[in-house]
Amino acid sequence: xxxxxxxxxxxxxxxxxxxxxxxxxxxxxxxxxxxxxxxxxxxxxxxxxxxxxxxxxxxxxxxxxxxxxxxxxxxxxxxxxxxxxxxxxxxxxxxxxxxxxxxxxxxxxxxxxxxxxxxxxxxxxxxxxxxxxxxxxxxxxxxxxxxxxxxxxxxxxxxxxxxxxxxxxxxxxxxxxxxxxxxxxxxxxxxxxxxxxxxxxxxxxxxxxxxxxxxxxxxxxxxxxxxxxxxxxxxxxxxxxxxxxxxxxxxxxxxxxxxxxxxxxxxxxxxxxxxxxxxxxxxxxxxxxxxxxxxxxxxxxxxxxxxxxxxxxxxxxxxxxxxxxxxxxxxxxxxxxxxxxxxxxxxxxxxxxxxxxxxxxxxxxxxxxxxxxxxxxxxxxxxxxxxxxxxxxxxxxxxxxxxxxxxxxxxxxxxxxxxxxxxxxxxxxxxxxxxxxxxxxxxxxxxxxxxxxxxxxxxxxxxxxxxxxxxxxxxxxxxxxxxxxxxxxxxxxxxxxxxxxxxxxxxxxxxxxxxxxxxxxxxxxxxxxxxxxxxxxxxxxxxxxxxxxxxxxxxxxxxxxxxxxxxxxxxxxxxxxxxxxxxxxxxxxxxxxxxxxxxxxxxxxxxxxxxxxxxxxxxxxxxxxxxxxxxxxxxxxxxxxxxxxxxxxxxxxxxxxxxxxxxxxxxxxxxxxxxxxxxxxxxxxxxxxxxxxxxxxxxxxxxxxxxxxxxxxxxxxxxxxxxxxxxxxxxxxxxxxxxxxxxxxxxxxxxxxxxxxxxxxxxxxxxxxxxxxxxxxxxxxxxxxxxxxxxxxxxx
DNA sequence: GATGGGGCGTTTTTT
DNA sequence: ACGCCCCATC
Numbered sequence: 028x029x030x031x032x033x034x035x036x037x038x039x040x041x042x043x044x045x046x047x048x049x050x051x052x053x054x055x056x057x058x059x060x061x062x063x064x065x066x067x068x069x070x071x072x073x074x075x076x077x078x079x080x081x082x083x084x085x086x087x088x089x090x091x092x093x094x095x096x097x098x099x100x101x102x103x104x105x106x107x108x109x110x111x112x113x114x115x116x117x118x119x120x121x122x123x124x125x126x127x128x129x130x131x132x133x134x135x136x137x138x139x140x141x142x143x144x145x146x147x148x149x150x151x152x153x154x155x156x157x158x159x160x161x162x163x164x165x166x167x168x169x170x171x172x173x174x175x176x177x178x179x180x181x182x183x184x185x186x187x188x189x190x191x192x193x194x195x196x197x198x199x200x201x202x203x204x205x206x207x208x209x210x211x212x213x214x215x216x217x218x219x220x221x222x223x224x225x226x227x228x229x230x231x232x233x234x235x236x237x238x239x240x241x242x243x244x245x246x247x248x249x250x251x252x253x254x255x256x257x258x259x260x261x262x263x264x265x266x267x268x269x270x271x272x273x274x275x276x277x278x279x280x281x282x283x284x285x286x287x288x289x290x291x292x293x294x295x296x297x298x299x300x301x302x303x304x305x306x307x308x309x310x311x312x313x314x315x316x317x318x319x320x321x322x323x324x325x326x327x328x329x330x331x332x333x334x335x336x337x338x339x340x341x342x343x344x345x346x347x348x349x350x351x352x353x354x355x356x357x358x359x360x361x362x363x364x365x366x367x368x369x370x371x372x373x374x375x376x377x378x379x380x381x382x383x384x385x386x387x388x389x390x391x392x393x394x395x396x397x398x399x400x401x402x403x404x405x406x407x408x409x410x411x412x413x414x415x416x417x418x419x420x421x422x423x424x425x426x427x428x429x430x431x432x433x434x435x436x437x438x439x440x441x442x443x444x445x446x447x448x449x450x451x452x453x454x455x456x457x458x459x460x461x462x463x464x465x466x467x468x469x470x471x472x473x474x475x476x477x478x479x480x481x482x483x484x485x486x487x488x489x490x491x492x493x494x495x496x497x498x499x500x501x502x503x504x505x506x507x508x509x510x511x512x513x514x515x516x517x518x519x520x521x522x523x524x525x526x527x528x529x530x531x532x533x534x535x536x537x538x539x540x541x542x543x544x545x546x547x548x549x550x551x552x553x554x555x556x557x558x559x560x561x562x563x564x565x566x567x568x569x570x571x572x573x574x575x576x577x578x579x580x581x582x583x584x585x586x587x588x589x590x591x592x593x594x595x596x597x598x599x600x601x602x603x604x605x606x607x608x609x610x611x612x613x614x615x616x617x618x619x620x621x622x623x624x625x626x627x628x629x630x631x632x633x634x635x636x637x638x639x640x641x642x643x644x645x646x647x648x649x650x651x652x653x654x655x656x657x658x659x660x661x662x663x664x665x666x667x668x669x670x671x672x673x674x675x676x677x678x679x680x681x682x683x684x685x686x687x688x689x690x691x692x693x694x695x696x697x698x699x700x701x702x703x704x705x706x707x708x709x710x711x712x713x714x715x716x717x718x719x720x721x722x723x724x725x726x727x728x729x730x731x732x733x734x735x736x737x738x739x740x741x742x743x744x745x746x747x748x749x750x751x752x753x754x755x756x757x758x759x760x761x762x763x764x765x766x767x768x769x770x771x772x773x774x775x776x777x778x779x780x781x782x783x784x785x786x787x788x789x790x791x792x793x794x795x796x797x798x799x800x801x802x803x804x805x806x807x808x809x810x811x812x813x814x815x816x817x818x819x820x821x822x823x
Numbered sequence: 824g825a826t827g828g829g830g831c832g833t834t835t836t837t838t
Numbered sequence: 839a840c841g842c843c844c845c846a847t848c
Contacts, residue, residue, distance in 0.1 A: 127837065156838045180838085200844095256838045291837095324836065423834050445836085482824070598838065617835050639834055657835080680833065681839025826848085833840090 070108050070141050074101075081311075081344040082106045085115065085283070088304075088338035089311040090331070094373045095360070095663035096351030096623065099313050103285055104134055106311060107149075108141040116282040118148030122303065124155055125287040128599045130621070131157070134287070151281070155296050157598050159259035162266070166273055170262045175467060177253045178597040182456065183472045184208055184255050191243050195236070202233045211241050215257025216325030218264060218295040221245060251471055260295040267302045277303055289314030289334070293325035301337070310338065316371050317364050320617060320657050322649065323642075332371060349375040349663075351623055353382025355699040356669050360662040362696040367652045375663070385662065385669045387692055388703040392676040392683075393426070393631075397433040400628050400672065404439060404611060407626060414440060416625035418612040420661050422637040426630065427613050434611065444614035450596055454561065454572040455579055459596060461551050465535045466589050469503035478508075481560035483528065489521040505532060531555060544589040545580050552576060616661045627665035630672040632658075632689035635679075658691045671695075 071079060081091045081102045093099035107123060110116050125131045131153050139146035151158060160178065167174040179187065188204040188211075210232055214224055221242035229237035248254060254262060267274040284304060286292070289312035292300070304310045312334065319328040335341040349357055354377035361375050390396035404417055419430055427443055434441045449455060457480055463473035478493070479485040496516075497507035511517050512526045531554060538547050552558045558576065561569045586592040612624070631637055638654035646653070662669050673688045783795045 154838065159838095178838090259838075320835080321837085323834080425833080484824095486824075615835065636834090641834060653835095678839085824848105826846105828846090829844090831841105831843090833842105 070105055070112070074098075074105065075348055077344055077346050077348070078102050078105075081313075081346065082109050084311075084342055084344065085110065085113075085309065087308050088334075088341035090289070090334045090338075090341055090343045091311065091313040091346060092343060092371055092373055093313055093315055093346040094349060094375045095315065095318060095660070096349045097346035097375070098348075098350065099287075099315075099346065100130075100133065100137065102346065103287060103311075103313055104137040104141060106285065107134075107138050110283050111142060118146070119150045120280060120282045121149060121151060121285070122158070122281040122283070123149065123152040123285040123287075124158060124300075125152075126154060126291055128154055128157075130154075130287055154598070155299070156256060156259045159263050159299070160594075160598060162263045162277075163254070163259065166266055166270070169266055169270055169273065171249050172254070172262075173252050175252065177251070177463065177467060177470050177473075178259070178594075179248075179253050179255045179472065180597065181208070181256075182451075183253075186472055186475070187247055187251075188240075188244060191240060191247060192233075195233075195240065195243070197233050197236070197240075207232055207237070207240060207244075210237060211244065212257060213325065214241065215255075215261055216293040216295055218261060218298050220261070220265075252469060253472070257295070260299055264295065264299050264302065267299075274302060274305075278305065282309060284310045286310070286312040287314075290316050290319040290328055290331045291321050291326045292330050293327055297327065297330050304338070308338065308340075315373075317367070317373065317656055318620060318660055320620065320653060320660060322646070322653050328369075332369065345373055347373050347376050348378055350378050351666055352663060352669075353377065353379055353667055355381050355384045356662060356665050356667075359385045359669070359695045359699040360659050362699070363662065363691060363694045364655065364659040366694050367655055368648075369652070383668055384699055384701040385671060385695060386701045386703050387632075387671045387673075387695065389688065390672060390674045393429050393674045393678065394433075396630050396672050396674045397429040400430070400630060400670075401433045401437050401439060403628075403670070405437065408439075412626065414609045414611045417628070418614065418619065418622070418624040418626070418664065419628045419630065420614060420616045420619045420664065422616060422631050422639060422657070424615055426636075430613050430630075440608055440610035441613055442610045444612060445618050449575070449578075452572070452575055454575055457557060458548070458552055458576055458579055459593075461555060461557065462548060462589060463593060464505060464532055465539060465547070465551060466593055468505045468532065468536060471497065471504040474504040474508075477555075477557075478504075478528070481556045483524045483556070484520055485524055485528075489517070489525065492516060493525075505529065528555075539589055543584075544586060544592055545583040547589065548580050548583055552580075616657045619664050620660055623664050623666055625666045626668040626670070627661065628670045628672065629658075629661050630674075631677075632671050632673045632692055633677065633686035634689055635684075635686060636677065637689050637691070655691065655694075658689075 071082065074082060075098075078098055078101065081089065082105045085106075091099070091102055093102065103123070107121060110121060111118060123134060125134060135146050135149065135152055138149065138152075146152075150161075153161075163170060163172070163176070164174045167176060185204050185208050188207050189199060192199045192202065192204055192207070210228075214228075219225075221238045224238040224241065229235055229239075229241075231237060233240060248258070267277075281303060284300070286300060291314070300310070312331070314331050316328055316331050319326060319331070322328065330337075335343060352360075352375075357375045357377045364370070388399070390399055400419065404414070407417065408414060421427055421430075424445060431441065431443065433439075450459070457477055460473040460476040463470045464477070475490065475494075478490060492511060493504055493508050496502075496511055497504050500507060500510065502510070508525050509529050512522060512529055517525065535547065535551050535554075538550070542550070558573070561572050561576070564572075583589075583592050586595065634640075637658070638651055642650035642654050644650075671692065673692065674686065676683055676685050678684070781795050785793055785795060
């Protein structure tokens with residue numbers, strides 16, 4: 028591939044591609060560039076040797092195994108800067124792919140900081156989906172689409188599938204559209220076209236009609252000139268396979284390819300990359316197999332584990348120097364993750380002092396856990412710690428509520444990441460649907476969404492007529508509506524309403540190029556009666572919805588035009604929750620990947636919740652290992668303090684369930700962990716034990732050993748095979764791993780003596796009648812004899 | 824077209 | 839236990 032021959036005849040060239048700088052051509056120029064003393068470049072100077080190797084290994088496939096906090100983004104951005112600085116490629120000849128818009132934004136910013144405006148020219152820096160869109164728009168006609176195709180989100184997808192199911196007379200009670208959507212998503216993740224769906228899998232839906240329905244859905248998408256998210260990857264793959272000439276253009280274009288978070292790629296993304304990488308083997312993938320936590324949505328850890336076989340001659344660079352966390356935290360995380368099999372194997376090397384040990388603490392129930400953590404945060408705050416540097420990372424979002432409630436009571440500012448997102452709110456989707464119809468009158472799904480919102484007397488009957496007309500005449504819904512208005516078939520009332528709507532859309536469409544989009548949006552929402560609908564609504568949320576609409580209009584301003592805005596929204600479904608006042612962050616472990624905080628609280632480390640029972644049930648050992656990686660991600664978010672909690676009782680689906688500490692606690696190395704159990708450690712605010720709320724682990728012999736009797740653990744052991752103790756293996760004493768004693772919470776013997784007066788949160792005052800290790804039998808004055816663990820009582 | 828009752832699901836989430 | 843979605847009913 029000769030560089031000079033590719034230009035200026037590259038059919039991909041666009042006006043914005045043309046840069047005045049002469050192209051550095053040929054081997055000689057490259058060699059000369061390479062020979063330049065790299066030390067002169069100060070962007071390289073702050074790198075450690077491994078990072079530097081990752082940056083400077085420019086030829087051939089490269090896998091950078093970057094452990095948590097080892098400077099992954101830095102390597103990626105510096106590598107781009109290096110390629111550009113050496114003149115090996117121009118900005119638009121580098122393909123840099125990320126998973127999220129946030130990551131893409133961050134990369135662009137950081138390259139910009141290194142190089143100034145060169146980052147602007149990086150048109151091929153983006154998410155898999157945004158780059159897929161770009162490619163597909165250029166060659167839409169080859170995929171049977173117009174380049175103005177719309178991108179459907181999950182909601183539209185479901186609606187469309189419902190139509191398909193209805194048309195096929197399939198009872199969507201028995202076979203819900205959601206489920207089909209889920210299946211199709213899965214197939215698309217694995218790059219399976221309808222004809223490729225394994226017979227066995229298609230069997231699973233609507234009596235074997237799964238693949239057929241998938242095909243019908245795809246046909247409907249084409250009719251609507253629409254694609255779903257999966258298609259943004261699949262269509263380019265098809266395109267590349269069917270049109271080698273097109274692929275060839277991209278081969279010539281992308282001289283260097285970089286992929287972030289490679290461990291999260293699914294089959295489709297992998298194939299997409301492979302096709303593109305055939306042109307240039309200058310493919311650099313960065314990832315961490317230990318941070319693969321998206322298996323449940325199609326990510327294949329295998330991709331990263333297999334890299335050197337997929338790309339022969341690949342160089343593998345390991346980044347193990349961790350600059351983020353202190354020693355105990357890293358040791359704990361490393362030791363934990365070492366329990367996983369099938370890793371490429373890295374050990375994080377601390378670069379700073381040991382710091383504080385990871386703490387493990389137990390609470391009576393989840394409310395207690397929230398109170399204790401709240402208190403600890405207040406204590407940190409009073410010592411001058413910033414709330415912005417504190418995060419609570421939970422396994423499941425239902426855990427968040429208790430913290431929120433507690434923090435509201437305390438008046439502690441917090442922010443929740445996740446939850447229903449801006450663009451998923453009903454009012455925003457409605458508004459967007461109006462705008463979509465204005466921008467592309469053929470968008471039938473959008474039209475359908477708002478045809479009777481607000482209510483204008485166009486109910487099921489009218490909608491059915493429009494749909495039928497649309498199908499009969501093979502025209503979009505809006506056009507069908509127009510024809511119906513002109514014809515005799517509609518009753519007077521709906522006819523008048525529909526006429527008004529069609530005219531309104533005509534009026535708005537005429538404004539698209541003449542009025543700024545935010546102004547247009549305002550008018551649309553006003554004139555359609557949509558704003559009015561919420562103004563009149565007396566429900567509690569109405570006010571907030573109106574605010575959201577205002578926010579939407581405001582957010583449109585910076586865009587060039589309506590089209591640009593709509594494209595942005597379909598691909599960038601995040602409205603950055605702006606950092607406001609100093610506040611504690613509450614989010615899921617999944618959402619925390621890539622972030623870091625001085626202090627991290629990790630509540631809910633209990634069997635069933637974390638590892639989550641469903642992960643174990645559905646995916647066995649693989650599920651357990653993914654959960655363990657999640658625990659690893661959680662711990663490695665902490666710079667200086669990691670504080671793990673478990674509660675002995677938790678309300679799940681409304682029922683109080685007693686729980687057992689997570690096996691992950693047993694997997695933390697004792698040397699790096701402080702198990703906090705003495706009542707004095709937190710003022711002895713414990714609630715009651717046993718009795719009314721059932722047994723807790725403290726009621727049994729060998730507290731942590733009891734972990735190994737849970738059904739989930741047994742299942743995991745069974746699926747793990749011969750390497751480990753068999754089903755139901757009983758252990759006695761603290762667990763050891765590789766000869767090391769790991770965390771054990773068993774207090775050798777109680778500080779309380781027979782006859783001592785004690786106080787218990789739930790049962791009140793009582794007298795100790797028997798001491799057995801750390802378990803006491805107490806005669807409570809009111810509650811009678813109870814067996815409790817000494818850490819749950821304090822001296823009265 | 825609004826209202827209420829019944830049924831169902833209830834891990835993680837991006838694009 | 840709870841919320842959400844769908845449908846039936848008025």
